[in-house]
Amino acid sequence: MKTNLFFVRHAHSTYTTDELGRPLSERGFIDAEAVTEVLKTENIEHVISSPYKRAIQTVEGIASYINTEIEIVDGFKERTLSEESVDSFTDAITKVWEDPTFSWEGGESNLIAQKRGIEITFQTLEKYEGKNVVIGTHGNIMVLIMNHFDKKFDFTFWQELEMPDIYKLTFEIKNLVEVKRIWNRIDRGVSHDQTRTN
Template sequence: MNETKIYLVRHAHSSYTPDEYGRGLSLKGNRDEKSLTYLMKEKQIDVVLSSPYNRAIHTVEGIAKHHSIDIQVIEAFKERTLAGQPVEDFQSAIDAVWQDETFSYPGGESNEFARSRGVSALQNVLKTYKGKSVVIGTHGNLMVLMMSHFDDQYDRHFWENLDMPDVYCLTFQGEELMKVDRIWERTA
């Protein structure tokens, strides 16, 4: 059977601004992006997809260039919207959405809604690129929410321990998750 490999890439470090689409990588993020590109050079990569957010695109840009692949932007792989307006206390806001899967702030997405959006896009990728190796540049919350659809060990605690960047290779047979391997190793 043809295995499909999905490399979920959490974007490298970025300096916070409220501009979700335009926010780029920090100096550390740019250094880590180069390390990530080097790490992925030997992998067979057929397709590179990304969230429309600049920090996600920039994180996978070197991989795409090395493999001579154009990045396809997929809106559904953008980060979950926590709220329509900036929240006063990010930690409390994150607590609320992880404690209740259906809770959302005004203008925001619940875990349930964001997971459904991400998984629907991922299932489309699995059908469209069956048997291929696909890099997806995305974001921490959405990445873990998608992974939790297949295995509930991927939870808030897992999310809190992700690096920026971080890479997990999900191996599928059809739409069944067979195994998960961490590709990225924490650097100083």
Template sequence: MNTSLYMIRHAVSPYVHGQERNRGLSEQGAADARRVKEILKNEEIAHFVSSPYARAIATMQPLAEEAGKEIILYEGLRERAFLNREYGDDELLAAIRRSFEDEGYKLEGGESNNEAEERAVPIIKRLLREYAGSKIAIGTHGNIMAIIMNYYDKSYGFDFLMSTTKPDIYKLEFAGKKLVRVQRLWGPESGTV
């Protein structure tokens, strides 16, 4: 039996510099979190894990409550660290693009794709091993989600990241340790916009 990972990218969260851990959801983000619950409530998800960041937890909280399950937090699933100062949008986007081309590249005070992968992928491998054959929801962020998916399939890179939305849901099916199928459950092609 395959193992399914539901990567749930967090809903809209107003940006506040220096508040990465504690940023909650906007009003629209909270409404979208309830829509995430409606989309996934009949999937029979057995395990709920998340980044420790408030916006990731809040996006999957309605779903976990509906299932009567606790959300287990993993520090290693936090969003990729970018910087220790504010950068302009263009500068930051250029750096993110470059980091998918050169996985060792990072902004000063930030984290490379390789470094983020080295802390997050072992958690995914552990979940696949410990919960083999079951369904697992993962509260996540855009960059770290793309980095994890890129580890298993190199076609998930910068362009993929730029095509994702807040929130977003990708169902990854694994046969053992091998990724065999990816299905988007949120967005135009899924019928849930």
């Protein structure tokens, strides 16, 4: 029995220092509508989201369409990079990807964030076995989860993601058997296989 997890990286947001409450931008809302239209064709049965507002807003359209409540799951929130603001986001994020065990003060290393992401992914697979589930989430934690199954999903892969982006991960029990990018704001609906794993 196959389970499909549709990981949706949130749409573009309007920057504020309130990480939890940062909303989608005008462009983000437009793209979120497009995400909804794509997911309408995928027989979605459940919708999960990170507690961050921008992730919730990106998937609330499909939740409304299938008339279901969004299940808020803390484990799918973005990785915490640092407790305090960093001087250079690019330098800070590069460092944690170069050394998976390294973390900035108050932040999560790649290994710690990945462990969190995998634990909640496995819990989701058990809870919704055989279902089609949308997960509103974030770029770094999404790629760290994918990286657990296939190392080709790495820092370079993360850098090439769009806002929003949708990846369909197909599992047999807890084994990832297929990854397909089904939509992003550049391709506008063009589906193609990204990779297959056994």
